Amino acid sequence: MTHQLTLADVIGMLERRYPPGTAESWDAVGLVAGDPDRPVRKVMLAVDPVLDVAREALAWGADLLLTHHPLYLRGTHGVGADTPKGRVVHELIRGGCALYVAHTNADNAAGGVAEALAEALGIEDLRPLVAQPRTVLDAVATYVPVSHTEGVLDALAEAGAGTLGAYERSAFVVRGTGTFRPVAGADPTIGAVGDVAEVAEERLEMVVPRRRRQQAIAALRAAHPYEEPAFSVVELAPEDGPTGTGRIGTLREPMTLRAFAEGVAAALPATAQGIRVSGDLDADVRTVAVCGGSGDSLLGTVRALGADVYVTADLRHHPTSEARDGGRPFLVDAAHWASEWPWLPRAAEALEQDARSTGAALETRVSTRVTDPWTITLGRRDAGPGDPATHPDHPTDEGADQ
Secondary structure (H helix, E strand, O other), X not given: OOEOOEHHHHHHHHHHHOOHHHOOOOOOOEEEEOOOOOEOOEEEEEOOXXXXXXXXXHHHOOOEEEEOOOOOOXXXXXXXXXXXXXXXXXXXXXXXXXXXXXOHHHHHOOOOHHHHHHHHOOEEEEEOOEEEEOOOEEEEEEEEEHHHHHHHHHHHHHOOOOOEOOEOOOOEEEEEEEEEOOOOOOOOOOOOOOOOEEEEEEEEEEEEEHHHXXXXXXXXXXXXXXXXXXXXXXXXXXXXXXXXXXXXXXXEEEEEHHHHHHHHHHHOOOOOOOOEEEOOOOOEEEEEEXXXXXXXXXXXXXXXXXXXXXXXXXXXXXXXXHHHHOOOOEEEEEXXXXXXXXXXXXXXXXXHHHHHHOOEOOEEEEOOOOOOOOOOOOOOOOOOOOOOOOEOOEOOOOOOOO
């Protein structure tokens, strides 16, 4: 018999791949509407939680609509159906469809939005533009009579210490001799007040996530046989992890900026904006940076990393002009929606795979509805550096691009 997933089960799968804790502090991710105890058989994925997409999900019979963009990014005091966003909530709830958002946590994740965009463009050897640190660790060391080392080690492991990647209960143990002299008022486990004691001890050292430092210390004290156990805690330097904002990598072979930009246009869904390019179209490019969605805040980082070209969306006039004054990176500006859409098929496949691993059946569908807000581009003109602007005094033969 096939296992039936609940909404809570599906949320658990999503949050293991796209942990909410990795979202930016200003973001709004997670469950927007829905009962965690309701069954989920069909999931629709889309970039934008707009009314047309909600109705598409309901017409298909989806139990869950997973979107990249939040419905409410800034707080709200009501969800009245007389507002566009409130209407989405009401129609979804009335139709029995939940709404869940994975935004910057999906941007930053391994296998997330940035990686999906980079891989769609043929970029290899990827690393984040701005890496998030791995779990911040402390090193906890203590000195234990040989007979009690295993007990203290187990207690620390139970408190969260000793986990390194796919390994748990990891520790370093070295044997030596401990010495001390109890003074008046002491109640020593070994030795007597006023006498120097020597004990065969082991130095036990384990790493522990910094957020669990106090639990680890409490566990150490509770399991240690000494009245006053000696221990030390050292904060370890943070290490960059595989997750973070954007990605940078290389093309398998150099190509001209024109050829690369044409490849971007072919790889992404078509929109009214199309693909805008700034740079020498005949110049070779190989090192490529990407950021799905609005990415002009990363222009300085991209330049510092030596990228030949940067693919993103929503590039504004002044930051673009300033960035191009310095030469590289050349810029390729896609529509915001199109730059994030490649993640959806990848997320759908991952969700089905996770469901199968539990013995459950889950059907997914990716919305192909274009929710980029622009409808048409008029008066388009391809101009090279130094060409006169399109103006009544400088007529052009270019017509409207429809």
